Amino acid sequence: MFKSKKFNYLTISFIIFLLPILEFLNDNFQEINIILGKSFLILIFLIFSFLITITFLLNFFFRKIDFYDSLLISVVGFWLLFKHNTINQLFITATENNSFLNYLSAEISLIIIFVIFLTFLIFFFYNNFFFKRFFFIFIYLNFFFLLIELSFIKSNSVTNNIEFKKEILFPDLINDKKPNIYFFILDAMQPIKDFEEYYKIDLNRFLNKLESKNYTYLDNTLNFYGGTTYGLSAFFNLDKIISDDGDLKIKSSSLFPLILKNKNSNLLYNLNSLGYDFKWAGNYFAYCPKFNLKYCLNKNKSTFDLYLNLSFFGKSPLIQFTQIFGELFNFDFRNYIFNKSLGGEGIFKLHDGMGRLTEYLSKLKNLDNPTFYFIHHMSPHHPYLTASDCSFKNYKGTKNYDGYKAAYLCNLKKISETIRFLEKKDPDAFVIFQSDHSWEMAKTPLEKQGIFNLFKMNDKCEYSLDQNLNNVNMLRSVLSCITGNDPKYIKN
Numbered sequence: 001m002f003k004s005k006k007f008n009y010l011t012i013s014f015i016i017f018l019l020p021i022l023e024f025l026n027d028n029f030q031e032i033n034i035i036l037g038k039s040f041l042i043l044i045f046l047i048f049s050f051l052i053t054i055t056f057l058l059n060f061f062f063r064k065i066d067f068y069d070s071l072l073i074s075v076v077g078f079w080l081l082f083k084h085n086t087i088n089q090l091f092i093t094a095t096e097n098n099s100f101l102n103y104l105s106a107e108i109s110l111i112i113i114f115v116i117f118l119t120f121l122i123f124f125f126y127n128n129f130f131f132k133r134f135f136f137i138f139i140y141l142n143f144f145f146l147l148i149e150l151s152f153i154k155s156n157s158v159t160n161n162i163e164f165k166k167e168i169l170f171p172d173l174i175n176d177k178k179p180n181i182y183f184f185i186l187d188a189m190q191p192i193k194d195f196e197e198y199y200k201i202d203l204n205r206f207l208n209k210l211e212s213k214n215y216t217y218l219d220n221t222l223n224f225y226g227g228t229t230y231g232l233s234a235f236f237n238l239d240k241i242i243s244d245d246g247d248l249k250i251k252s253s254s255l256f257p258l259i260l261k262n263k264n265s266n267l268l269y270n271l272n273s274l275g276y277d278f279k280w281a282g283n284y285f286a287y288c289p290k291f292n293l294k295y296c297l298n299k300n301k302s303t304f305d306l307y308l309n310l311s312f313f314g315k316s317p318l319i320q321f322t323q324i325f326g327e328l329f330n331f332d333f334r335n336y337i338f339n340k341s342l343g344g345e346g347i348f349k350l351h352d353g354m355g356r357l358t359e360y361l362s363k364l365k366n367l368d369n370p371t372f373y374f375i376h377h378m379s380p381h382h383p384y385l386t387a388s389d390c391s392f393k394n395y396k397g398t399k400n401y402d403g404y405k406a407a408y409l410c411n412l413k414k415i416s417e418t419i420r421f422l423e424k425k426d427p428d429a430f431v432i433f434q435s436d437h438s439w440e441m442a443k444t445p446l447e448k449q450g451i452f453n454l455f456k457m458n459d460k461c462e463y464s465l466d467q468n469l470n471n472v473n474m475l476r477s478v479l480s481c482i483t484g485n486d487p488k489y490i491k492n
Contacts (some may be wrong), residue, residue, distance in 0.1 A: 012136055015143045016075040017051065020082040024312055029150070032252070033112065039308055047065045052080055069124075076120060080113050085315040110317055113249035121475030133321055141360040166269050169238060169476075173484035178274060178370035179458070181478060182422065184247075184354065185235075185374070185471075187228060187283075189435035189452040190383035190442075193219045199405055206412055213419060215431075216465075218453040222492060223437060223470045228285075230262055231436040232256035232376075236265040240490055259287035260295065270479060277371040281353040281360075283378040297360045297452055348385050348392055353377035354414045358421050367426055380407030384439060388416060399440055404443040415454070430478050431456045457481055468492050 021044065025032055028406040039388040051074045056284045058070035065073070091329040097326055101108070192203050207217055224240050233256045234241050241250050254264045260280065271278055279390025280295040282288035289298040349356070352373040361367075379386060384395035384403025390410040415433055433454040442448040453469060461481035467473055473489045480487040 006068055006138070006254055009072050013068075013071045013075045013138055015139055016079050019079050019139075019142060019146065020315075022150060023082070023141075024315075026146065026150050028311070035308060041314065043309060047078070050401070051075060073121070073124075077117055080117050081316040081318060083315075084109055084113055084317050087361055099270045106317065106320070110290075120331055125362065126209055141170040150474060154254070167266060168273055169266065169488075170270050170274070170483045172274055174482070178482055180367060180370055180426055181276075181358070181372045181482075182426075182429055182431045183374055183475070184418075184431075184433045184437045185232065185376045186380070186433060186452055187376065187378050188437060189379075189408065189411060190438040191219050191221070191450045193216065194438065194447075194450060195408055203412070206416070209416070210419070213423070213456070215419070215456045218465065218469060221434075221451050221453040221470055222468060223435075223451050224449070224451045224472065224492065226437045226442070226445055226491075228255055228436050231471060233259060235436075235475065236267045237259070238266045238270070238472060240472070257282070257291055260286075263290040263292075267475065269458060271372050274479075274483065275370060277369050279360075279371055279373050280375075281356050281375045281377075283351050283353070283376055284347050285378065286376060287350075347383065351378035351385065352414075358418060361421070361425055364399050377411070379411055379438070380404050385427065386410040388413075401441070404439055404441070428458070430458070431481075432474055433476070434474060436471065463487060 025035065051071075054068045055067065058065060058073060059067050062070075082339070084106075091105045091112075092107055093164050095105070100332070106166055120135075124135075135179050161268060162193050192207070195201065196203055204219045210217065223231050224234050225242070230241060233250065233254065234257060236259050237250060237254065241248065243249050244371055246484060251264075252258070260268075268278060278295055279297055280288050280292075282291075282295045289300070354377050357373060357375050382398045382400070382403070384407050385392060386407050387393040388406045388409040390413055393406065395406065419431070422431055433452065435451040435453075438448050438450045442450075451470065453474075455469075455474065457463065457477075457478065458481070461477070463469065463477045465487045467477075467487075468491075469477060470492075471489075477487045479485075
């Protein structure tokens with residue numbers, strides 16, 4: 001009987017431990033090749049070690065509870081914590097007309113989890129035969145369906161995927177000295193007209209100043225996709241990545257940002273053929289040193305995968321717990337994450353791609369080899385970390401209208417500063433400021449595809465303002481111009 005209990009409890013405990021991990025992999029399958037690395041294995045090991053420690057402590061302080069009971073209690077508590085976000089969202093939906101309950105939704109959801117856990121303990125210790133059978137069957141079915149879901153997603157993700165094909169799209173017909181190219185991706189920056197309309201702000205003064213500096217702003221540009229992963233994957237492939245039938249045309253290894261690790265990129269292949277170096281300023285989502293240190297503006301490397309950890313624990317209240325414990329021990333967890341993590345850079349500095357570029361270029365005496373600078377400026381995408389004057393200020397939530405407004409206005413300030421800097425440092429450069437998609441509060445897929453679009457090319461370039469000059473077509477226009485080719489645009 002003891003052996004049977006030992007086997008059953010060890011098995012069910014291990015399965016429950018795996019449930020949040022499998023759910024995380026299912027939810028982030030497109031990034032699974034990025035996730036399944038050393039950092040993730042370390043994370044799992046640390047969680048496992050923590051749960052074993054809790055198990056021994058329970059067994060020590062409550063002598064009547066044996067090791068296997070303690071283990072099961074520990075992993076059930078761990079698993080329920082990862083249901084916090086699901087319960088929270090359901091509660092918000094159910095009480096959407098009650099602002100007070102919505103405000104307290106996170107705390108109420110935690111109480112609900114505690115009640116569920118307490119109910120489990122009561123039935124468990126009363127040794128209810130039917131409850132245990134029901135619970136075991138429920139867990140096994142949950143595990144089984146998660147495996148089925150993961151297999152289904154995997155099988156569908158490789159359908160119609162093709163191998164990367166190296167192709168020279170822009171043969172050099174001019175062979176002149178090549179200008180540097182600065183391509184800024186301003187993550188989630190909506191078109192100016194949409195911003196003006198929502199916030200009742202007139203930005204004509206900003207636009208007039210830029211037009212006097214030979215910059216062109218287009219307010220009717222639609223990117224191919226309304227998200228970063230697909231949008232920037234198309235960017236590096238120089239083409240659409242989804243067929244007309246809705247199938248993904250490339251392998252998951254050619255999705256952004258993994259594409260920069262595997263170097264399966266038509267953009268990089270064409271830049272290399274033209275003699276261009278490639279430099280990249282990433283952020284905590286696409287942390288450059290994690291993928292290819294050779295490309296990074298900043299060579300600092302952190303073994304701590306902040307994005308992975310925050311994403312994994314984001315469905316639980318554990319980050320909030322960390323903040324509370326930090327306050328008890330006089331440790332500002334939030335300040336550490338935003339200002340000191342990731343090799344001392346912090347999210348605040350790491351997200352400021354424009355600032356990091358000017359800092360990098362200021363240290364260079366000469367700009368010799370032609371270079372393509374890919375600057376992924378994370379603002380005004382959440383987390384919202386800047387006041388309108390670009391000083392540090394943390395706005396909570398992923399859909400904070402005040403935070404977005406402040407970040408947007410800060411971006412306009414930084415764009416003006418960057419342009420003034422490049423006018424002196426590199427006046428002949430091609431400079432493009434575009435977003436990858438619109439803001440997080442977009443109501444429709446079409447609205448989400450609208451992008452900020454500001455650029456400067458030289459007078460010899462022929463480009464059509466009638467074309468949809470999104471990320472991909474802008475790249476095609478720029479590379480066509482510097483090589484003397486006719487631009488071949490991709491239709492939406």
